[in-house]
Amino acid sequence: xxxxxxSNISTTTSTTTRTPLRSLAKRLLPxxxxxxxxxxxxxxWAGAPATxxxxxxxxxxxxxxxxxxxxxxxxxPSRALNGLDGIQIQWDAARQQLTIAQGEATSAILxxxxxxxxxxxxxxxxxxxxxxxxxxxxxxxxxVSATFQLPAEWDKTAGAITLGQGDAPLTxxxxxxxxxxxxGASKAIVSAxxxxxxxxxxxxxxxxxISLMDPKVRLKVALAGDKVGKVEELSSLAKRHKAVVxxxxxFFNAYTNDAYKAPxxxxxxxxxxxxxxxxxxxxxxxxxxxxxxxxxxxADFNEVFAAGTMEGALQAGPRLVVNGKVAVDVKTEGFKDxxxxxxxxxxxxxxxTRDHKLILLTSGGATIPQLAEIMKQAGAYQAMNLDxxxxxxxxxxxxxxxxPGRKISNALIVTYQ
Numbered sequence: 001x002x003x004x005x006x007s008n009i010s011t012t013t014s015t016t017t018r019t020p021l022r023s024l025a026k027r028l029l030p031x032x033x034x035x036x037x038x039x040x041x042x043x044x045w046a047g048a049p050a051t052x053x054x055x056x057x058x059x060x061x062x063x064x065x066x067x068x069x070x071x072x073x074x075x076x077p078s079r080a081l082n083g084l085d086g087i088q089i090q091w092d093a094a095r096q097q098l099t100i101a102q103g104e105a106t107s108a109i110l111x112x113x114x115x116x117x118x119x120x121x122x123x124x125x126x127x128x129x130x131x132x133x134x135x136x137x138x139x140x141x142x143x144v145s146a147t148f149q150l151p152a153e154w155d156k157t158a159g160a161i162t163l164g165q166g167d168a169p170l171t172x173x174x175x176x177x178x179x180x181x182x183x184g185a186s187k188a189i190v191s192a193x194x195x196x197x198x199x200x201x202x203x204x205x206x207x208x209x210i211s212l213m214d215p216k217v218r219l220k221v222a223l224a225g226d227k228v229g230k231v232e233e234l235s236s237l238a239k240r241h242k243a244v245v246x247x248x249x250x251f252f253n254a255y256t257n258d259a260y261k262a263p264x265x266x267x268x269x270x271x272x273x274x275x276x277x278x279x280x281x282x283x284x285x286x287x288x289x290x291x292x293x294x295x296x297x298x299a300d301f302n303e304v305f306a307a308g309t310m311e312g313a314l315q316a317g318p319r320l321v322v323n324g325k326v327a328v329d330v331k332t333e334g335f336k337d338x339x340x341x342x343x344x345x346x347x348x349x350x351x352x353t354r355d356h357k358l359i360l361l362t363s364g365g366a367t368i369p370q371l372a373e374i375m376k377q378a379g380a381y382q383a384m385n386l387d388x389x390x391x392x393x394x395x396x397x398x399x400x401x402x403x404p405g406r407k408i409s410n411a412l413i414v415t416y417q
Contacts, residue, residue, distance in 0.1 A: 065174035173292040179213040185416045188214040198373045206401035210358040212291040218415045221269040221312040229260040231407035234393040243413035246395040247360045249314045252409035263409045265315030282317035283384040320372035321383035346392040351380025362394045362402035
Protein backbone atom coordinates (compact mmCIF):
# COMPACT_ATOMS: atom_id res chain seq x y z
CA UNK A 1 0.00 0.00 0.00
CA UNK A 2 1.08 3.62 -0.36
CA UNK A 3 0.39 6.90 1.35
CA UNK A 4 0.88 10.38 -0.07
CA UNK A 5 2.48 13.21 1.84
CA UNK A 6 1.64 16.84 1.26
CA SER A 7 2.65 18.11 -2.17
CA ASN A 8 2.35 21.48 -3.81
CA ILE A 9 1.45 19.69 -7.04
CA SER A 10 -2.08 18.63 -7.86
CA THR A 11 -2.56 14.89 -8.14
CA THR A 12 -4.80 12.91 -10.42
CA THR A 13 -6.14 9.41 -10.14
CA SER A 14 -5.00 7.08 -12.89
CA THR A 15 -7.83 5.09 -14.45
CA THR A 16 -7.14 1.74 -16.01
CA THR A 17 -8.17 1.41 -19.63
CA ARG A 18 -11.11 -0.97 -19.84
CA THR A 19 -10.72 -3.07 -22.97
CA PRO A 20 -14.06 -4.66 -23.88
CA LEU A 21 -12.46 -6.95 -26.49
CA ARG A 22 -10.63 -9.48 -24.32
CA SER A 23 -12.71 -12.48 -25.28
CA LEU A 24 -12.33 -11.89 -29.01
CA ALA A 25 -9.70 -13.37 -31.28
CA LYS A 26 -6.58 -11.23 -31.52
CA ARG A 27 -6.52 -10.89 -35.27
CA LEU A 28 -10.24 -10.17 -35.83
CA LEU A 29 -11.87 -6.80 -35.70
CA PRO A 30 -14.95 -7.18 -33.47
CA UNK A 31 -18.35 -5.90 -34.49
CA UNK A 32 -19.11 -2.43 -33.35
CA UNK A 33 -15.53 -1.14 -33.26
CA UNK A 34 -14.94 2.29 -34.70
CA UNK A 35 -12.11 4.06 -36.50
CA UNK A 36 -10.86 7.52 -35.58
CA UNK A 37 -10.49 9.97 -38.44
CA UNK A 38 -8.43 12.89 -37.19
CA UNK A 39 -8.70 15.68 -39.73
CA UNK A 40 -8.04 19.37 -39.99
CA UNK A 41 -10.27 22.02 -41.52
CA UNK A 42 -10.26 22.71 -45.24
CA UNK A 43 -10.80 20.45 -48.24
CA UNK A 44 -7.64 18.48 -48.85
CA TRP A 45 -6.08 15.07 -48.84
CA ALA A 46 -4.92 13.93 -45.42
CA GLY A 47 -1.47 15.27 -44.63
CA ALA A 48 -1.97 18.58 -46.45
CA PRO A 49 -1.52 21.82 -44.48
CA ALA A 50 -4.48 22.65 -42.27
CA THR A 51 -6.56 25.73 -42.92
CA UNK A 52 -5.82 28.45 -40.36
CA UNK A 53 -8.43 28.72 -37.62
CA UNK A 54 -8.84 29.82 -34.03
CA UNK A 55 -7.64 26.38 -32.95
CA UNK A 56 -4.64 26.33 -35.28
CA UNK A 57 -2.21 27.09 -32.45
CA UNK A 58 -3.32 24.03 -30.46
CA UNK A 59 -1.00 21.05 -30.37
CA UNK A 60 -2.15 18.41 -32.87
CA UNK A 61 -3.69 15.36 -31.25
CA UNK A 62 -1.61 12.22 -31.27
CA UNK A 63 -2.61 9.32 -33.49
CA UNK A 64 -4.38 7.11 -30.98
CA UNK A 65 -7.03 4.44 -31.20
CA UNK A 66 -9.74 5.62 -28.81
CA UNK A 67 -12.02 3.31 -26.84
CA UNK A 68 -15.56 4.30 -25.93
CA UNK A 69 -16.17 2.61 -22.58
CA UNK A 70 -19.96 2.94 -22.83
CA UNK A 71 -20.40 1.40 -26.28
CA UNK A 72 -17.30 -0.79 -26.50
CA UNK A 73 -16.34 0.78 -29.82
CA UNK A 74 -12.82 1.79 -30.83
CA UNK A 75 -11.60 4.64 -33.03
CA UNK A 76 -8.45 5.33 -35.15
CA PRO A 77 -7.01 8.52 -36.76
CA SER A 78 -7.56 8.80 -40.52
CA ARG A 79 -4.42 10.83 -41.13
CA ALA A 80 -2.44 7.83 -39.90
CA LEU A 81 -4.36 5.63 -42.35
CA ASN A 82 -3.38 7.75 -45.32
CA GLY A 83 -1.22 5.49 -47.49
CA LEU A 84 -1.96 2.34 -45.48
CA ASP A 85 -2.78 -0.53 -47.84
CA GLY A 86 -3.39 2.01 -50.62
CA ILE A 87 -5.90 4.11 -48.68
CA GLN A 88 -6.28 7.85 -49.25
CA ILE A 89 -8.36 10.23 -47.18
CA GLN A 90 -10.04 13.44 -48.37
CA TRP A 91 -11.85 15.92 -46.12
CA ASP A 92 -14.39 18.47 -47.29
CA ALA A 93 -14.77 21.00 -44.46
CA ALA A 94 -17.62 22.89 -46.12
CA ARG A 95 -19.76 19.77 -46.39
CA GLN A 96 -18.36 18.13 -43.24
CA GLN A 97 -17.78 15.15 -45.48
CA LEU A 98 -15.11 12.49 -45.60
CA THR A 99 -14.06 10.46 -48.61
CA ILE A 100 -12.02 7.28 -48.13
CA ALA A 101 -10.61 5.72 -51.29
CA GLN A 102 -8.54 2.61 -51.95
CA GLY A 103 -7.25 2.88 -55.48
CA GLU A 104 -10.00 2.81 -58.08
CA ALA A 105 -11.69 -0.25 -56.63
CA THR A 106 -13.37 1.11 -53.52
CA SER A 107 -14.48 4.48 -52.26
CA ALA A 108 -16.75 5.57 -49.43
CA ILE A 109 -18.36 8.90 -48.55
CA LEU A 110 -19.37 9.63 -44.95
CA UNK A 111 -20.83 12.72 -43.32
CA UNK A 112 -20.47 13.98 -39.76
CA UNK A 113 -23.56 13.24 -37.65
CA UNK A 114 -25.13 10.91 -40.19
CA UNK A 115 -25.34 7.11 -40.10
CA UNK A 116 -25.94 7.08 -43.85
CA UNK A 117 -22.93 6.49 -46.11
CA UNK A 118 -22.30 5.79 -49.77
CA UNK A 119 -19.99 2.98 -50.92
CA UNK A 120 -19.18 2.76 -54.62
CA UNK A 121 -22.36 4.69 -55.38
CA UNK A 122 -24.66 2.59 -53.19
CA UNK A 123 -26.26 3.69 -49.91
CA UNK A 124 -25.31 1.85 -46.71
CA UNK A 125 -26.19 2.34 -43.03
CA UNK A 126 -23.46 2.60 -40.40
CA UNK A 127 -23.67 1.21 -36.89
CA UNK A 128 -22.29 4.52 -35.61
CA UNK A 129 -22.57 8.00 -37.09
CA UNK A 130 -19.28 9.86 -37.66
CA UNK A 131 -18.73 12.67 -35.15
CA UNK A 132 -16.19 15.30 -34.16
CA UNK A 133 -14.53 15.74 -30.78
CA UNK A 134 -11.70 18.05 -29.68
CA UNK A 135 -10.78 18.87 -33.25
CA UNK A 136 -10.91 15.24 -34.42
CA UNK A 137 -13.42 13.48 -36.65
CA UNK A 138 -14.38 9.87 -36.03
CA UNK A 139 -16.03 7.16 -38.16
CA UNK A 140 -17.00 3.52 -37.38
CA UNK A 141 -14.17 1.03 -37.74
CA UNK A 142 -16.47 -1.91 -38.39
CA UNK A 143 -17.51 -0.23 -41.59
CA VAL A 144 -13.99 0.77 -42.63
CA SER A 145 -12.57 -2.64 -41.77
CA ALA A 146 -15.18 -4.52 -43.79
CA THR A 147 -15.08 -2.12 -46.71
CA PHE A 148 -11.31 -1.80 -47.05
CA GLN A 149 -10.25 -5.18 -45.62
CA LEU A 150 -8.10 -3.88 -42.79
CA PRO A 151 -7.29 -6.67 -40.31
CA ALA A 152 -6.27 -5.71 -36.78
CA GLU A 153 -4.15 -7.27 -34.06
CA TRP A 154 -4.50 -6.16 -30.44
CA ASP A 155 -1.44 -6.09 -28.20
CA LYS A 156 -2.63 -5.83 -24.59
CA THR A 157 0.92 -5.78 -23.24
CA ALA A 158 1.77 -2.56 -25.07
CA GLY A 159 -1.77 -1.22 -25.18
CA ALA A 160 -1.59 -1.01 -28.96
CA ILE A 161 -3.34 -2.13 -32.11
CA THR A 162 -1.73 -2.96 -35.47
CA LEU A 163 -3.78 -2.32 -38.62
CA GLY A 164 -3.23 -3.42 -42.20
CA GLN A 165 -1.85 -6.42 -44.00
CA GLY A 166 0.93 -4.98 -46.16
CA ASP A 167 4.68 -4.74 -45.58
CA ALA A 168 4.26 -1.58 -43.49
CA PRO A 169 1.36 -2.07 -41.05
CA LEU A 170 0.26 0.74 -38.76
CA THR A 171 0.72 0.35 -34.99
CA UNK A 172 -1.00 2.83 -32.68
CA UNK A 173 -1.62 3.05 -28.94
CA UNK A 174 -5.18 2.73 -27.72
CA UNK A 175 -6.71 4.66 -24.85
CA UNK A 176 -10.06 5.79 -23.48
CA UNK A 177 -11.82 8.68 -25.18
CA UNK A 178 -10.62 12.00 -23.85
CA UNK A 179 -7.06 10.81 -23.30
CA UNK A 180 -5.74 12.81 -26.26
CA UNK A 181 -7.20 16.12 -25.15
CA UNK A 182 -4.84 18.68 -23.68
CA UNK A 183 -5.37 18.62 -19.91
CA GLY A 184 -2.93 21.38 -19.03
CA ALA A 185 0.53 20.88 -17.62
CA SER A 186 -0.61 20.60 -13.99
CA LYS A 187 -2.79 17.60 -14.83
CA ALA A 188 -0.75 16.01 -17.61
CA ILE A 189 2.41 16.01 -15.48
CA VAL A 190 1.84 15.32 -11.78
CA SER A 191 4.45 15.22 -9.02
CA ALA A 192 3.96 13.59 -5.62
CA UNK A 193 5.99 12.35 -2.70
CA UNK A 194 4.72 8.94 -1.60
CA UNK A 195 5.46 6.23 0.91
CA UNK A 196 5.30 2.56 -0.04
CA UNK A 197 5.47 -0.36 2.38
CA UNK A 198 7.47 -3.38 1.21
CA UNK A 199 8.21 -6.35 3.46
CA UNK A 200 7.68 -4.40 6.65
CA UNK A 201 9.80 -1.44 5.50
CA UNK A 202 8.58 1.96 4.40
CA UNK A 203 10.17 3.67 1.41
CA UNK A 204 9.70 7.37 0.77
CA UNK A 205 9.87 8.07 -2.95
CA UNK A 206 9.65 10.96 -5.36
CA UNK A 207 7.34 10.23 -8.26
CA UNK A 208 6.28 12.07 -11.40
CA UNK A 209 3.49 10.71 -13.60
CA ILE A 210 3.16 11.88 -17.21
CA SER A 211 0.16 11.35 -19.51
CA LEU A 212 1.83 10.33 -22.76
CA MET A 213 -1.34 10.77 -24.80
CA ASP A 214 -1.65 14.46 -23.96
CA PRO A 215 -0.92 16.24 -27.28
CA LYS A 216 1.50 18.70 -25.68
CA VAL A 217 3.67 16.08 -23.97
CA ARG A 218 6.94 15.23 -25.71
CA LEU A 219 9.76 12.84 -24.80
CA LYS A 220 13.42 13.04 -25.71
CA VAL A 221 16.55 11.07 -24.94
CA ALA A 222 19.10 13.81 -24.27
CA LEU A 223 22.88 13.38 -24.21
CA ALA A 224 25.11 15.29 -21.83
CA GLY A 225 26.86 17.97 -23.85
CA ASP A 226 24.85 16.68 -26.83
CA LYS A 227 27.53 14.05 -27.38
CA VAL A 228 28.10 10.43 -26.39
CA GLY A 229 30.70 10.13 -23.65
CA LYS A 230 30.22 13.56 -22.09
CA VAL A 231 28.75 14.23 -18.64
CA GLU A 232 26.65 17.13 -17.39
CA GLU A 233 24.58 18.16 -14.41
CA LEU A 234 21.04 16.80 -14.76
CA SER A 235 19.54 20.23 -14.04
CA SER A 236 21.75 21.84 -16.70
CA LEU A 237 20.74 19.24 -19.26
CA ALA A 238 17.07 19.72 -18.40
CA LYS A 239 17.24 23.51 -18.64
CA ARG A 240 19.03 23.41 -22.00
CA HIS A 241 16.15 21.39 -23.40
CA LYS A 242 13.45 23.39 -21.59
CA ALA A 243 12.33 20.20 -19.89
CA VAL A 244 9.60 20.05 -17.28
CA VAL A 245 10.86 16.66 -16.10
CA UNK A 246 14.19 14.85 -16.41
CA UNK A 247 15.46 11.58 -14.99
CA UNK A 248 18.92 10.04 -15.32
CA UNK A 249 19.23 7.34 -17.98
CA UNK A 250 21.68 4.57 -18.81
CA PHE A 251 24.61 3.20 -16.86
CA PHE A 252 27.99 4.71 -17.75
CA ASN A 253 31.63 4.59 -16.67
CA ALA A 254 31.54 7.25 -13.97
CA TYR A 255 34.82 6.21 -12.34
CA THR A 256 37.32 6.75 -15.13
CA ASN A 257 39.60 9.77 -15.14
CA ASP A 258 39.36 9.94 -18.92
CA ALA A 259 37.35 12.74 -20.53
CA TYR A 260 35.32 10.12 -22.38
CA LYS A 261 32.99 8.42 -19.91
CA ALA A 262 31.48 5.58 -21.89
CA PRO A 263 27.75 4.96 -21.51
CA UNK A 264 26.53 1.37 -21.66
CA UNK A 265 23.65 0.07 -23.72
CA UNK A 266 21.64 1.17 -26.71
CA UNK A 267 20.79 4.86 -27.00
CA UNK A 268 18.44 6.24 -29.67
CA UNK A 269 17.57 9.93 -29.92
CA UNK A 270 15.56 11.64 -32.62
CA UNK A 271 15.30 8.34 -34.47
CA UNK A 272 19.10 8.05 -34.72
CA UNK A 273 21.14 5.26 -33.17
CA UNK A 274 23.60 7.14 -30.97
CA UNK A 275 25.15 4.11 -29.27
CA UNK A 276 25.10 0.42 -30.10
CA UNK A 277 25.33 -2.38 -27.54
CA UNK A 278 26.18 -5.62 -29.29
CA UNK A 279 24.63 -8.70 -27.71
CA UNK A 280 23.34 -6.89 -24.63
CA UNK A 281 20.29 -8.60 -23.06
CA UNK A 282 19.28 -5.83 -20.69
CA UNK A 283 15.84 -4.20 -20.82
CA UNK A 284 15.26 -1.23 -23.12
CA UNK A 285 12.71 1.58 -22.90
CA UNK A 286 11.56 2.65 -26.36
CA UNK A 287 8.99 5.05 -27.80
CA UNK A 288 7.89 6.24 -31.23
CA UNK A 289 6.96 9.69 -32.51
CA UNK A 290 3.41 9.07 -31.34
CA UNK A 291 4.70 8.30 -27.80
CA UNK A 292 3.67 4.67 -27.92
CA UNK A 293 6.15 3.47 -25.29
CA UNK A 294 7.31 -0.09 -24.66
CA UNK A 295 9.84 -2.09 -22.68
CA UNK A 296 11.63 -4.68 -24.80
CA UNK A 297 14.44 -7.20 -24.23
CA UNK A 298 17.85 -6.17 -25.52
CA ALA A 299 17.84 -9.11 -27.93
CA ASP A 300 14.82 -7.60 -29.73
CA PHE A 301 16.40 -4.21 -30.35
CA ASN A 302 17.71 -4.73 -33.89
CA GLU A 303 14.39 -6.02 -35.19
CA VAL A 304 12.37 -3.26 -33.56
CA PHE A 305 14.77 -0.53 -34.66
CA ALA A 306 14.79 -1.85 -38.23
CA ALA A 307 11.03 -1.25 -38.44
CA GLY A 308 11.90 2.44 -38.67
CA THR A 309 9.45 3.83 -36.11
CA MET A 310 11.67 4.07 -33.02
CA GLU A 311 12.07 7.70 -31.98
CA GLY A 312 13.99 7.18 -28.76
CA ALA A 313 15.44 4.41 -26.58
CA LEU A 314 17.44 3.92 -23.39
CA GLN A 315 18.87 0.60 -22.22
CA ALA A 316 19.45 -0.02 -18.53
CA GLY A 317 17.57 -2.69 -16.60
CA PRO A 318 16.93 -5.02 -15.01
CA ARG A 319 13.25 -5.42 -15.78
CA LEU A 320 11.14 -4.94 -12.65
CA VAL A 321 7.49 -5.46 -13.61
CA VAL A 322 5.99 -7.45 -16.49
CA ASN A 323 2.25 -7.27 -17.18
CA GLY A 324 1.50 -6.01 -13.70
CA LYS A 325 3.55 -8.60 -11.83
CA VAL A 326 6.97 -8.35 -10.22
CA ALA A 327 9.43 -10.09 -12.57
CA VAL A 328 13.13 -9.70 -11.74
CA ASP A 329 15.79 -11.90 -13.36
CA VAL A 330 19.08 -10.03 -13.07
CA LYS A 331 21.30 -12.94 -14.10
CA THR A 332 19.40 -13.63 -17.31
CA GLU A 333 19.85 -9.97 -18.24
CA GLY A 334 23.59 -10.37 -17.69
CA PHE A 335 24.10 -8.37 -14.50
CA LYS A 336 27.05 -9.34 -12.28
CA ASP A 337 27.51 -6.23 -10.14
CA UNK A 338 26.60 -6.85 -6.46
CA UNK A 339 24.98 -3.41 -6.41
CA UNK A 340 22.34 -4.87 -8.69
CA UNK A 341 22.35 -8.49 -7.54
CA UNK A 342 22.06 -8.03 -3.78
CA UNK A 343 22.82 -4.47 -2.71
CA UNK A 344 20.54 -1.64 -1.72
CA UNK A 345 20.97 2.01 -2.56
CA UNK A 346 19.59 5.04 -4.33
CA UNK A 347 17.46 3.94 -7.28
CA UNK A 348 15.79 5.44 -10.34
CA UNK A 349 13.10 3.60 -12.27
CA UNK A 350 10.53 4.14 -14.97
CA UNK A 351 7.21 2.43 -15.49
CA UNK A 352 4.27 2.39 -17.88
CA THR A 353 0.64 2.10 -16.86
CA ARG A 354 -2.03 0.37 -18.89
CA ASP A 355 -3.48 3.72 -19.93
CA HIS A 356 -0.22 5.10 -21.31
CA LYS A 357 1.09 7.06 -18.38
CA LEU A 358 4.83 7.19 -17.75
CA ILE A 359 5.96 6.87 -14.12
CA LEU A 360 9.39 8.25 -13.18
CA LEU A 361 10.45 7.41 -9.63
CA THR A 362 13.45 7.72 -7.33
CA SER A 363 13.94 5.91 -4.04
CA GLY A 364 16.69 5.56 -1.46
CA GLY A 365 17.98 2.36 0.13
CA ALA A 366 16.02 -0.15 -1.98
CA THR A 367 17.22 -3.45 -3.40
CA ILE A 368 16.16 -4.32 -6.93
CA PRO A 369 13.35 -6.68 -5.72
CA GLN A 370 12.13 -3.97 -3.35
CA LEU A 371 12.18 -1.42 -6.17
CA ALA A 372 10.14 -3.80 -8.30
CA GLU A 373 7.47 -4.05 -5.60
CA ILE A 374 7.47 -0.27 -5.22
CA MET A 375 6.89 0.19 -8.96
CA LYS A 376 4.08 -2.34 -8.93
CA GLN A 377 2.39 -0.52 -6.04
CA ALA A 378 2.93 2.78 -7.86
CA GLY A 379 0.71 1.48 -10.65
CA ALA A 380 3.25 0.35 -13.23
CA TYR A 381 2.10 -2.40 -15.59
CA GLN A 382 5.60 -2.53 -17.07
CA ALA A 383 8.72 -1.21 -15.33
CA MET A 384 12.51 -1.24 -15.41
CA ASN A 385 15.46 0.02 -13.38
CA LEU A 386 17.64 2.94 -14.52
CA ASP A 387 21.17 3.84 -13.43
CA UNK A 388 21.27 4.42 -9.67
CA UNK A 389 23.58 5.27 -6.82
CA UNK A 390 25.09 8.73 -7.17
CA UNK A 391 23.56 8.97 -10.67
CA UNK A 392 20.00 8.76 -9.38
CA UNK A 393 18.26 12.05 -10.03
CA UNK A 394 14.81 13.43 -10.74
CA UNK A 395 14.18 17.00 -11.87
CA UNK A 396 10.78 18.65 -11.99
CA UNK A 397 9.54 22.13 -12.79
CA UNK A 398 12.86 23.91 -12.35
CA UNK A 399 14.22 22.13 -9.29
CA UNK A 400 15.47 18.78 -8.06
CA UNK A 401 13.15 16.32 -6.40
CA UNK A 402 16.19 14.04 -6.09
CA UNK A 403 19.60 15.57 -6.67
CA PRO A 404 22.28 13.34 -8.23
CA GLY A 405 25.63 13.09 -6.50
CA ARG A 406 27.51 13.45 -9.77
CA LYS A 407 27.16 14.58 -13.36
CA ILE A 408 25.29 12.13 -15.55
CA SER A 409 25.75 10.77 -19.07
CA ASN A 410 22.24 11.01 -20.51
CA ALA A 411 18.65 11.49 -19.48
CA LEU A 412 15.05 10.95 -20.45
CA ILE A 413 13.40 14.36 -20.55
CA VAL A 414 9.78 15.48 -20.80
CA THR A 415 8.67 18.76 -22.32
CA TYR A 416 5.21 20.30 -22.47
CA GLN A 417 4.57 22.54 -25.46
